[in-house]
Amino acid sequence: MANFAEVVRAVRQVFRTGRTKTYEWRYAQLSAMLKMMDENKDRMTAALKKDLNKNKIESMIMEFNLCRNELILSMNNLKDWMKPEKVKKELMNIMDKCYIKREPYGLVLVLGAWNYPVQLTLLPMIAAIAAGNCVIVKPSEMSEQTAILLEEIVPKYFDNECVKVINGGIPETTGLLQERFDYIFYTGNNVVAKIVMAAAAKNLTPVTLELGGKSPVYVDRNCDLTTVARRLVWGKFLNAGQTCIAPDYVMCQSDVQDPLIEEIRKVLIDFFTDKPEQSESFGRIVNGRHFKRVEKLLTGVKVAVGGVTREEERYISPTIVRDCKLSDAVMQDEIFGPILPFYVVRDDKEAVDFINDREKPLAMYVFSRNQRIIDNFVNNTSSGGMCINDCIMHASMPSMPFGGVGHSGMGAYHGKFSYDTFSHRRSVMQRDLKMESVNALRYPPYTEKKFGIIKWLTKKSVKRTGIMSFFPLVLCGAVLAFFLKAVGVQARWPSLGER
Ligand code: NAD
Numbered sequence: 001m002a003n004f005a006e007v008v009r010a011v012r013q014v015f016r017t018g019r020t021k022t023y024e025w026r027y028a029q030l031s032a033m034l035k036m037m038d039e040n041k042d043r044m045t046a047a048l049k050k051d052l053n054k055n056k057i058e059s060m061i062m063e064f065n066l067c068r069n070e071l072i073l074s075m076n077n078l079k080d081w082m083k084p085e086k087v088k089k090e091l092m093n094i095m096d097k098c099y100i101k102r103e104p105y106g107l108v109l110v111l112g113a114w115n116y117p118v119q120l121t122l123l124p125m126i127a128a129i130a131a132g133n134c135v136i137v138k139p140s141e142m143s144e145q146t147a148i149l150l151e152e153i154v155p156k157y158f159d160n161e162c163v164k165v166i167n168g169g170i171p172e173t174t175g176l177l178q179e180r181f182d183y184i185f186y187t188g189n190n191v192v193a194k195i196v197m198a199a200a201a202k203n204l205t206p207v208t209l210e211l212g213g214k215s216p217v218y219v220d221r222n223c224d225l226t227t228v229a230r231r232l233v234w235g236k237f238l239n240a241g242q243t244c245i246a247p248d249y250v251m252c253q254s255d256v257q258d259p260l261i262e263e264i265r266k267v268l269i270d271f272f273t274d275k276p277e278q279s280e281s282f283g284r285i286v287n288g289r290h291f292k293r294v295e296k297l298l299t300g301v302k303v304a305v306g307g308v309t310r311e312e313e314r315y316i317s318p319t320i321v322r323d324c325k326l327s328d329a330v331m332q333d334e335i336f337g338p339i340l341p342f343y344v345v346r347d348d349k350e351a352v353d354f355i356n357d358r359e360k361p362l363a364m365y366v367f368s369r370n371q372r373i374i375d376n377f378v379n380n381t382s383s384g385g386m387c388i389n390d391c392i393m394h395a396s397m398p399s400m401p402f403g404g405v406g407h408s409g410m411g412a413y414h415g416k417f418s419y420d421t422f423s424h425r426r427s428v429m430q431r432d433l434k435m436e437s438v439n440a441l442r443y444p445p446y447t448e449k450k451f452g453i454i455k456w457l458t459k460k461s462v463k464r465t466g467i468m469s470f471f472p473l474v475l476c477g478a479v480l481a482f483f484l485k486a487v488g489v490q491a492r493w494p495s496l497g498e499r
Contacts, residue, residue, distance in 0.1 A: 001168070001171065001172060001175060002166065004166075004175050004176055004178070004179050005179060007136070007164065007166075008107065008136075008179040008180070008181070010161070011107055011134045011136065011161065011162065011164065012106065012107050012134070014134060014161045014162055015104075015106050015107055015133075015134045015162070019159075019162065020104065020129075020132050020133060020134055020162050021103075021104060021132045022132075023078065023079060023082060025132075025159070026078060026082075026129060026130055026131075026132055027075065027078060028159075029129045029158055029159060029162075029163065030071060030074060030075045030078070030126065030129060030130060031075070032157040032158055033071055033122070033125070033126060033129070033157065033158070034068070034071055034072070034075070035157060036153055036154070036156070036157040036158075037064065037067065037068055037071070037122075040149070040153050041064060043149055043153075044059070044063070044064060044118055044146070044149065045059040045060065045064065046145075047117075047143075047145035047146040047148075047149045048063065048117070048118065048143075048145075048146060050145040051114070051117065051142075051143040051144065051145050051146055051286065052115070052143065052239060052240070052242070052283050052284060052286055053240075053282075053283045053284040054239065054283055055280055055281045055282075055283070058238065058239070058281070058283075059118070062116065062119065062238070062239070063116055063117075063118040063119045064118065066119055066123070066396065067118060067119055067122040067123055067126065069398070070123055070126055070127075070398065070414070070415070070418070071122075071126050073398055073415060074126055074127070074130040074418075074419065077416070078130055081102070081130070081416065081419050082102070084099040084100065084101050084428070085099060085100040085101075085102070086098075086099055087099060087100060090457065090458050091457045091458070092438070092454075092457045092458055093429070095431075095432055095434075095435060096429055096430060096431045096432070097428075097429070097430040098427075098428070098429050098430075099428055100425050100426065100427055100428070101425075101426045101428050102131065102419070102420070102423035102424070102425055102426070103132070103423060103424050103426050104131050104132035104133040104422065104423065104424075105131075105133055105182035105183040105206070105422065105423075105424055106133060106134065106181075106182030106183075107133065107134045107135075107136070107181050107182050107183075108124075108128040108133045108134065108135045108136070108181065108182065108183045108184070108185065108422060109135075109136050109138070109176060109177075109181040109183070109184045109185070110124045110125060110128065110135060110136070110137045110138065110185045111138050111173060111176075111184070111185070111186045111187065111188065111196065112124075112137065112138065112139045112140050112187055113140050113187040113188045113210075113244075114140035114141075114142035114143035114286055115143075115239060115242040115243060115244065115286070115336075116239070116243075117139055117140055117143035117146035117147065118146060120140075120187045120210075121137050121139045121150060123413065123414070123418065124137075124185045124187075124413065124418070124422075125137055125163070126418070127413060127418030127419055127421060127422050128183075128185070128422045129163065130418075130419050130422075131419050131421075131422035131423045132423075133182070133183070133422055134162040134163065135162070135163050135164070136164045136165075136166060136176070136181075137150070137154075137163075137164070137165050137166070138165075138166050138167070138168065138172065138173055138176060139151075139165065139167060140188075141167065141168060141169040141170075141172075142286050142287060143286065147167050148167070150165050151165045151166075151167045177195070177196065177199035177200075178199070180203045180205065181200075181203075181205050182205065183205065183206055183207070183208075183422060184196060184199075184200050184205055184206075184207045184208075185207070185208045185210075185411075185413075185421070185422075186207065186208070186209050186210065187210040187211075187244075188210075188211070189211065189212060189334075190209075190211045190212070190213075190407055190408075190409075193209045193211050193409075196209070197209065207410070207411070208403070208409075208410065208411030208412075208413065208421055209404070209409045209410050209411065210244070210403060210404065210409050210411075210413075211244075211362065211404050211407065211408050211409040212244045212334050212336070212362055212404075212408065213248075213334055213359055213360070213361045213362050213404070213407055213408040214248040214249060214333070214334050214335075214358070214359075214361055215245055215246065215247060215248045215361045215362055215363040215364060215365070215383070216247075216248060216249060216250075216251060216351070216354075216355055216361060216364055216365070217232065217247040217248075217249065217250045217251065217364075217365040217366075217367070217391075218250075218251045218252065218345075218348060218351045218365070218366045218367070218368070218373075218377065219232075219250060219251070219252040219256055219260060219367045219368075220252075220256075220348065220366070220367060220368035220369070220370060220373050221252075221253055221255065221256050222368065222369045222370055223367045223368060223369060223389075225256075225259055225260050225263045226263050226266075226267075228260065228263070228367045229260060229263035229264045229266070229267045230267050230270075231367075231389075231390050231391055232247055232250070232264065232340070232365075232367075232391060233264055233267045233268060233271060233318070234271070234391065234392075235247050235365075235390075235391025235392045236318075236338070236340050236391070237268075237271070237272070237282065237318045237338050238392065239283050240282065240283035240284060240285060240316070240337065240338045241294075241335065241336065241337045241338035241339065241340075242283070242285070242286065242290075242336055242337065243392070244362055245362055245363035245384075245385070245391075245392055245395055246335075246336075246391075246392075247340065247363075247365055247391050248334060248335055248361075249324070249330075249331065249335075249340070249341045249342070249343055250340060250341070250342050250343070251342075251343050251344075251345045251351045251354065252342065252344065252345070253344065253345065253346070253347065254344045257322060257323070257342050257344055260342075261304050261305065261320055261322060261342065264305065264320055264340075265304075265305050265320075268305065268306075268318050272318060276306075276317050276318055277308070277310065277313070277315050277317065282318070284313065284314045284315055285314040285315075285316060285337060286314075287314070288311070288314065290314075290336070290337070291309075291311060291314045291316070292311075293337075294316055294335070294336070294337030294338075294339065295309045295311075295316060296329065297329050297330045297335060297337070297339055298319065298321075298330075298339065299329070300328070301321045301324065301328055301330055301341070302321060302322050302323050302324075303319060303320070303321055304320045304321065304322040304342075305318070305319060305320040306318050306319035306320060306338075307319050316337055316338050316339070317338070318338050318340075319338060319339045319340070320339075320340050320341075320342070321339060321340070321341040321342065322341075322342045323342065323344065324341040324342060324343045328341070331343065348368075348373045348376050348377070349376070351377075352376055352377060352380050352381055355377075355381045355383075356380070356381060359406055359407035359408070360382045360383055360384070360404070360405045360406035360407060360408055361383045361384070361408055362383065362384040362385070362404045362408035362409065363383060363384060363385050363386065363387065363391075363392075363394070363395075364377065364381060364383040364385075364386045364387075365386070365387055365388070365390070365391050366386075366388050366389070367388075367389055368388075368389070374388055382405055382406070383405065383408070384402075384403055384404035384405050384408045384409060384412075385400070385402060385403075395414070397414075397415075398414050398415030398416075399415055399416075400414070400415075401413070401414060401415075401417040402414040402417075441453055441454050441457075442454065
């Protein structure tokens with residue numbers, strides 16, 4: 001195992017030179033990433049095929065293009081994002097320069113998960129670099145082929161003193177977590193998240209935790225069930241159900257269950273034929289341990305569709321389970337596999353209570369034409385994100401933050417939110433050494449009169465820029481001069497002769 005203390009010390013040393021803070025360095029690294037992606041596209045999709053039997057087109061849509069688009073968005077907006085953000089000022093600060101400077105944290109640790117191993121390592125890497133940080137990435141050891149590929153290609157394109165890939169399993173992650181980082185970005189399950197957070201707490205290191213959970217679906221009876229089935233089947237069986245925001249279970253009224261299952265049965269044949277084990281579009285479970293875990297969930301349940309398992313291929317067919325009970329294992333923890341259980345509820349109110357009795361999910365899906373029902377879920381539940389009348393699609397919008405809440409995670413990213421995640425927002429106020437008379441208002445001896453002026457001044461806020469900002473300035477000057485005289489504060493503005 002590498003000497004992580006030494007690696008961290010060396011990278012931190014480089015960060016302190018300020019090299020990574022310049023626009024030129026950041027842009028050059030992002031350009032290098034673009035080159036790396038374009039030159040290794042086929043190798044990436046081949047690695048994903050080996051790791052998860054991911055179809056090449058699925059890899060392109062859900063991993064490669066998503067990262068490439070985010071990369072181009074960051075490159076195109078980098079200059080703007082780096083600009084100091086102007087803020088509204090108060091009369092008291094009309095002469096001051098006030099702005100928010102986004103500055104890099106320093107050295108960032110990214111711990112990736114295995115289910116989207118390209119996306120979950122490259123997206124945080126793009127943002128950490130764009131924000132001017134040094135970054136150490138630890139891809140998941142479970143998606144081994146992708147991890148090996150990243151370890152090989154990253155050093156060929158990036159500034160190796162600032163961007164590093166370290167491979168390994170739990171011992172390596174544990175070793176890395178003993179070191180001090182300036183930010184930790186972890187994607188994975190919430191048991192390990194507690195280990196990560198505890199390690200971060202030792203140094204008060206801020207964290208983003210991208211976790212999972214059981215993302216519920218409610219299907220209302222007034223929907224076109226064929227469309228619902230198509231959207232549900234796509235979202236659920238993508239990557240063989242190993243998606244953090246996959247629909248985990250379906251709630252519906254009893255008269256919806258059978259017709260919807262029938263539609264799903266037809267859609268499954270449309271998408272994967274009646275022999276899904278031979279379909280090029282259907283993935284495999286990542287490893288033997290997860291295969292056994294998912295297979296066990298089928299014990300004692302009413303399988304309506306599928307239920308076929310083949311351990312040697314780590315294959316579990318797209319499976320629908322009907323009339324689930326609360327005590328069924330499939331209704332306990334996140335499924336993270338190709339099983340979709342149905343749980344019958346009386347109405348949407350019971351579904352809302354059911355959701356609120358459990359940990360806040362990462363995603364929530366409602367299919368309905370009834371705005372009252374949609375609003376009931378939007379207003380009376382909480383989840384990381386939500387998509388109405390579809391699945392997964394909300395996560396593909398760079399203008400919306402992606403992240404969890406409560407047990408499904410903390411912090412968010414995607415698009416500009418990623419840049420903000422890896423930047424500290426530093427408030428900077430640059431004052432003048434003149435105008436001491438105005439400042440005298442806050443100095444002792446304290447008086448009610450001075451306090452009255454301060455209250456009045458801080459009530460009025462003005463925009464920083466624009467010709468109109470001069471008007472309140474002049475007005476303020478006149479009013480101030482009057483009040484200062486009234487409270488007996490000695491004005492010390494120099495006369496022309498003294499300058
Ligand atoms: P994983 O096993 O690949 O673990 C993720 C990282 O944690 C790896 O780098 C691994 O080395 C490290 N790790 C594992 N065990 C550890 C330990 N005991 N101590 C220290 N480090 C350890 O991934 P996983 O947890 O199986 O991922 C699946 C989970 O991740 C699911 O719950 C899923 O919903 C969630 N997920 C969330 C998102 C999101 O964006 N919110 C995305 C993908 C997956």
